[in-house]
Amino acid sequence: MRAEIVSIGTELLLGQIVDANSAYIAEKLADLGIDLYYQMTVGDNQERLQKVLKRSLEHSDIVITTGGLGPTDDDLTREAVAEVMGVDLIKDEKLEEQIRGFFAELEREMTVNNLSQAYLPAGAEPIINSRGTAPGIIIERNGKTVISMPGVPPEMKQMMNKKVIPYLHDKAGSKELIKSKVLRVCGYGESSLETEIKDILDSQTNPTVALLSDKAEVHLRLTAKAGNQKMADNLINQVEAELRERLGDDIFGIDDETMEKVVGDRLREEVLTLAVAESCTGGLIGHRITNVSGSSDYFKQGVVVYSNQAKKDLVQVKEETLSEYGAVSRETACEMAEGVKELADTDLGIAVTGIAGPTGGSEEKPVGLVYMGLADDKKVGSFKFKFHGSRKQIKYLTSQYTLDKLRRYLEGSIVL
């Protein structure tokens, strides 16, 4: 089965809104094993909308639209779908009643144009909208299906989950399932990773293996097609095992597991507490760690020692250290890590000090130079990084690689 998504709305073509609906629907279609080869965006123009719908129905069995179901003159979807499917628009009495009732209940004034939302293409089934007035539409005719939903994201998602996904699942019958799994890699760029696993990539069939760059990490997307869940899982597991053998602990997590989530899980497993002393990252590491619900179980305290005075006052960096080695040095990073561990009385302390740029660099200590310290009960170790990019990129890379070093330490592949 082949589907196509059509996003309707001039505001999309003026760049006023980002089309996030398409990605949401596309992911659900992938889960259902329904192929999606094209997505199109068209404006509030009857002629062009019909042209797009007609063409989409030529190469796809199912066309899913979002937008254009509102009550205003710019809302053209009902008419266009009726036209393209070769039927009339008919007023549905029950829908009219529901729309009147919706406004009465909210004690809001209904305007006449809201009644346009009671019209459906003849033979279509309405999709209940529990979050707004515009019902969705499902119409099947001559082997083709058009499903139309509002563009308002919560309304569309409700309809997808309550009606459209079950409908499509039945329609797809017992065809093939498509299953995806993402392996998340830190420590490679996109092309160096491709080179590293080139033989695995070259020999891929089912599952396919795709590389996707993300902020400071690379994702390996394994996608398998099979008759059932178990077979799909087996296919994926095989290639995953090959990749893990090749990449080892450069693979830090799967699917939605952020670096901070993985680090949090490890700290929780080992029953260890953590404190963080940040300079150049300004609070970003603490922010990421605390994005994870329940992080208060292991994260106790952070300090943003943005000035040299703060480094001395809060985490006991020695004046002599700052004078001799400078704020951006292994020595300072180590003292910061030990200092915050002591201050917070935690099992571990990590610290970063560096130059985020764009100003502040020198030949000896360029923009992007960062030192990380890591202190446990027995030792303190340090790591040196050289990052490139904008201020924000350098801050983010620092947070990522710092958390990654901590992860590898917790997993035992780094020893201080």
Place this chain on the structure above:
Amino acid sequence: MRAEIVSIGTELLLGQIVDANSAYIAEKLADLGIDLYYQMTVGDNQERLQKVLKRSLEHSDIVITTGGLGPTDDDLTREAVAEVMGVDLIKDEKLEEQIRGFFAELEREMTVNNLSQAYLPAGAEPIINSRGTAPGIIIERNGKTVISMPGVPPEMKQMMNKKVIPYLHDKAGSKELIKSKVLRVCGYGESSLETEIKDILDSQTNPTVALLSDKAEVHLRLTAKAGNQKMADNLINQVEAELRERLGDDIFGIDDETMEKVVGDRLREEVLTLAVAESCTGGLIGHRITNVSGSSDYFKQGVVVYSNQAKKDLVQVKEETLSEYGAVSRETACEMAEGVKELADTDLGIAVTGIAGPTGGSEEKPVGLVYMGLADDKKVGSFKFKFHGSRKQIKYLTSQYTLDKLRRYLEGSIVL
């Protein structure tokens, strides 16, 4: 002149990434007065990509693509564009040199596949990529133009701003200038703002006024068309004055001025220093403040007092206060603000304590309840917020409204 945008990448059709590039480019095209009637997304499939490009070139003069310019085997754009424009792919010696140089400078190993990025369709002009290895492409042939850029947002934006927009501006040869200015508003949602300025919106002609929702703020985009810069500015200034009269200091900044940038400017002007004590935001406020280059001039120190112990140890919150009022209370927020001001010896201290969720709420103190404290040399004041949304949304809203209160205090519209 008519353009079309083609977004290339299977990850888009699997719903793994949201296509934000199209909206960015669409907005720039609107500014240039270039019509955009369609946008299409297609996967990493040579046949379908060529089909889409051919068809787009049938109904548009300019086709702008993003994606598919990487070094991997899935990157098909160079080949597809050459094929569709009827030319060969030629290796550009200069580009090859640049690519080799890029890796040498980074002291990173270049892999052979990176060299595929030195190939261009014959007759094409490369677009310099100052943030990555893939050059963009501009090719004109038989009255049609194809412009290809990487899918990586910062790389695409760089190319748009440095090369593509000036190129298209010349090409459009338009006598009219289009100028935009954005007023950034904090304190309204999109529809409440629309209601507030409905009369101004209803009477708009030139400039147009568009409302755009952004994270925890709303943007008013004023776009004027005129014969020259001065006339365009006058048109904009008139409507801006009306809006400022209506909205007062709910307008916090213009164009790219983030809340943290505006706050930083005010602190700098008043020669005031700041320290921040964060609980639920985990470091996000410090992170945002330090995103601004030069923030070390006014931002001295932050603490992330994630545990009650840390609140007591670092910023002297009293045990009695925690017992009687709880960690999430006006009293605790005030003590945190005074405590961090004292600790850091700064002119101002701000603090936040709240419940980011999804767990941790109660009937008395629900998820989204946040208190902010603000201490200066004379007084300490507090503010109460009730936010809604996910953990990340509540953290971000807290950071935004906290910085906004500080801004209003610095601008004199709030008195402690």
